[in-house]
Amino acid sequence: MDKPTKDILSQALIDNKIDLPVTAVRDIIRGVAAAPEPDSAIGTADNWHALIGDPVSPDLANILSVELARVREINDGLSEPFSTSKRLTKLRQILTAQKIAGFIVPLADEHQGEYVPNFAQRLAWLTGFTGSAGLAIVLTDKAAIFVDGRYTLQAREQVDNELFEINHSVDNPPAAWIADNLKSGEKLGFDPWLHTSDSLVQFRKACDKSGAKLEEQNSNPVDAVWDNQPPPPLTPVVPHDIRFTGQSSAEKRAKISEDLKNEG
The missing domain is CATH 3.40.350.10 (Creatinase/prolidase N-terminal domain)
Structure with a gap:
């Protein structure tokens, strides 16, 4: 799969008013590629775009998806054959x-x-x-x-x-x-x-x-x-709805604070 040129990605970032260098965006993409794919985790196929910009234009979304697919094809050394x-x-x-x-x-x-x-x-x-x-x-x-x-x-x-x-x-x-x-x-x-x-x-x-x-x-x-060692996985943080958590983050933090005070 062809690699999007730096100029194309750079221009798309500028057009979307995203102040991130191309190298940083590609580092994010490598982290996303190392994470579980959306069908095995919480989220949709493009929810990771929010790590770069929210929202992103359809053109930039397409460029990012192409780059992600390309990175996922890189041999990380975990597939046979190897010595x-x-x-x-x-x-x-x-x-x-x-x-x-x-x-x-x-x-x-x-x-x-x-x-x-x-x-x-x-x-x-x-x-x-x-x-x-x-x-x-x-x-x-x-x-x-x-x-x-x-x-x-x-x-x-x-x-x-x-x-x-x-x-x-x-x-x-x-x-x-x-x-x-x-x-x-x-x-x-x-x-x-x-x-x-x-x-x-x-x-x-x-x-x-x-x-x-x-x-x-x-x-x-x-x-x-380890050549081509994947980076640590990177995905957006997704807050759970109150119906799943039972209490809000603020309520839980208040309870922890209260317990700490009570314990001196």
């Missing part, structure tokens, strides 16, 4: 540069929600595993993936067992694997945004057992090697 071996090699190069012996790759985003958006599908991007629960640990000389009983067969079908040891997360949990495979003095990295405090307690104990150290990283090394 797990090359991705693993690139990740290990980053680990070596950061002077850490390994890195934990969970299936999670910052919110620990059930539905993980594409930009946070690091486990699938790295291993090919697309189940709804799992975790990988990558060391410089070996790697392992851990899944529960629902996904052992799926993991064997999707994950290259010459690159990853495939483990049942109960029979051989990640913490036990860490204790058995990390060496004294080594550092195991993790992204602090992607783990619960309870899971980190277990990983830290495992590192202590082997004489290693669990060390948070300022940036996620998987992101550093």
